[in-house]
Amino acid sequence: MNYLFHYLRKRPGAVGIVIVLTIITSALRVTHALINVNIFNALIKLEFHGFFYWVIIDIAVFAVLSVFLVLMQIQMAKTVQLLSLDLRKDIIRQLSGKSIEEFDKQDTGVYASWLTNDVTTIENDGFYNILQSVQIITDPVFSMIALAKFSWTFIPIIALVSFLTVFLPQLIHKRLASASLSTTKANEKLLNVINDSLRGFNTFSIFGVEKQLEARVTEAALFLLDKKVKQAKYQSIANNIAGFSNILGQVGIQAWTGYLALEKIISIGVIGSSGNLAYNVFNSLAVIAPIWTEMTALKPIFDKYHLTEKKNYKEEGQDFTENKFDSLEVINLQKKYQDREVFAHPINLCILRNQKVGVYGKSGSGKTTFMKIISGQIRSYTGKIQLNKVELNRLKYSALQKILLYVEQTPYLFNDTVRYNLTLGEHFADNEIIDALKKANLWETISKLPDGLDTEINENGNNFSGGQKQRLALARGLLRKRRLFLLDESTSNLDKKTALKVENTFLGLEDATVIFVSHQLHNENKSAFDQIIEI
Numbered sequence: 001m002n003y004l005f006h007y008l009r010k011r012p013g014a015v016g017i018v019i020v021l022t023i024i025t026s027a028l029r030v031t032h033a034l035i036n037v038n039i040f041n042a043l044i045k046l047e048f049h050g051f052f053y054w055v056i057i058d059i060a061v062f063a064v065l066s067v068f069l070v071l072m073q074i075q076m077a078k079t080v081q082l083l084s085l086d087l088r089k090d091i092i093r094q095l096s097g098k099s100i101e102e103f104d105k106q107d108t109g110v111y112a113s114w115l116t117n118d119v120t121t122i123e124n125d126g127f128y129n130i131l132q133s134v135q136i137i138t139d140p141v142f143s144m145i146a147l148a149k150f151s152w153t154f155i156p157i158i159a160l161v162s163f164l165t166v167f168l169p170q171l172i173h174k175r176l177a178s179a180s181l182s183t184t185k186a187n188e189k190l191l192n193v194i195n196d197s198l199r200g201f202n203t204f205s206i207f208g209v210e211k212q213l214e215a216r217v218t219e220a221a222l223f224l225l226d227k228k229v230k231q232a233k234y235q236s237i238a239n240n241i242a243g244f245s246n247i248l249g250q251v252g253i254q255a256w257t258g259y260l261a262l263e264k265i266i267s268i269g270v271i272g273s274s275g276n277l278a279y280n281v282f283n284s285l286a287v288i289a290p291i292w293t294e295m296t297a298l299k300p301i302f303d304k305y306h307l308t309e310k311k312n313y314k315e316e317g318q319d320f321t322e323n324k325f326d327s328l329e330v331i332n333l334q335k336k337y338q339d340r341e342v343f344a345h346p347i348n349l350c351i352l353r354n355q356k357v358g359v360y361g362k363s364g365s366g367k368t369t370f371m372k373i374i375s376g377q378i379r380s381y382t383g384k385i386q387l388n389k390v391e392l393n394r395l396k397y398s399a400l401q402k403i404l405l406y407v408e409q410t411p412y413l414f415n416d417t418v419r420y421n422l423t424l425g426e427h428f429a430d431n432e433i434i435d436a437l438k439k440a441n442l443w444e445t446i447s448k449l450p451d452g453l454d455t456e457i458n459e460n461g462n463n464f465s466g467g468q469k470q471r472l473a474l475a476r477g478l479l480r481k482r483r484l485f486l487l488d489e490s491t492s493n494l495d496k497k498t499a500l501k502v503e504n505t506f507l508g509l510e511d512a513t514v515i516f517v518s519h520q521l522h523n524e525n526k527s528a529f530d531q532i533i534e535i
Helices: 002-010 012-044 048-096 108-150 154-199 201-206 211-262 270-296 299-305 367-374 397-403 418-423 430-439 443-447 466-480 496-507 523-528
Strands: 327-334 347-352 356-360 382-387 404-407 484-488 513-518 531-534
Touching: 002 012, 002 048, 002 108, 012 048, 012 108, 012 270, 048 108, 048 299, 108 154, 108 270, 108 299, 154 201, 154 211, 154 270, 154 299, 201 211, 211 270, 327 367, 347 513, 347 531, 356 367, 367 382, 367 404, 367 484, 367 513, 397 404, 404 466, 418 430, 418 466, 430 443, 430 466, 466 484, 466 496, 496 513, 496 523
Parallel strands: 356 513, 356 531, 404 484, 484 513
Antiparallel strands: 327 347, 327 382
């Protein structure tokens, strides 16, 4: 429950308004029940004027109640969305603090499920429930005060039935919590399968197995169906146990009210009102157990987010005193995957400021792994890597980001504008953007697009060729004027003429060190490299 209250404390104003509006609506409901006493008493006594007077008052109370109910529901919906926004921000901050190596341990579909399916579950079973629990408290309190005013003997009956209503459903709490966690995992699996299958649509189509799209999604959906049915079963049992206790309580109060009226202890008019008040009490109490069960069942979902951990991988380690590159020394570097050494031989090299270095090797020789290690994406290795005379693993990842830039072979393009895909939300002047695009030999293409820099890029850049994607990624790097560029097969999808032009742009950078990785370097510009290293 602490995790829900944590978010309520973040929005005291919005939550406070919900509480005030809930108290007002509860008070008006009880006022309606008390007015009914006067209506029935006037009817029994055949008091025409008294009867219609109290009916008019009752209508006015209902009108006011309706207005406040609308205001309360609107405010509650707004508050829940604000709480969900805060939760999503915290989840994203937690993900942002992960290393790339740690982040890649889970499929992106899992993270997407956290931010969509799981948050929706938390909205419904957590935030809405905890806000509605204010009414669960205020309705019974006001109603019990009114019943006690009629006769104190109502209180022991309410206490007994309340105990049964609240605690009996707890008998299946653990099973419901387990079923809820299983449902969230099934949701994650379904989202993974959907994303994976849709991304592989072209492959299915090429091989004529389009039916696999339906088959894979159906299999995952049936798995989710089974988990949801099991969760609904336990939820239904909890609700019906509470519901039976609710009915028992209302009937008991009605019977006791009748007895008191027959004994002339209370007026007959109280019979109708006691039913309404009993409904307020026991209906509220009947939902306490299911709501409590739903809210506590959210704990496993919150636990997997690790929101209480304040660790930020990117800020661990030391910083540079200056954002400059002096040297990179690699001594006996080796990396193992499942007890298999990646590099045929340990890597040894020394690269100095402003040098241009070519790295080549056959497919599978570990070129990309090497680049990911020196860019800080992979932290587990043997040997030594010293950047500016400091061991790489001692440095903050954020410190590395200020000095070097890694441009991958298959860059990811966002479903946004060309401008956004270059700036990634940072501010750059148009002339800087255009200059970077010119150096990447892409400005001529972009300038001819209907909206230029503001042209929308389709999902994963499907409206761009492989070569255009690579040049856009290179322009991202040129725009940031880093001191050390790591280019991983970054011109592999370009024709030879364009590749040479782009490579020569980087080779001509005076105040930058560049490491090119390629399975085969071009003879035309080999002489421009200060070092050529084989992996």
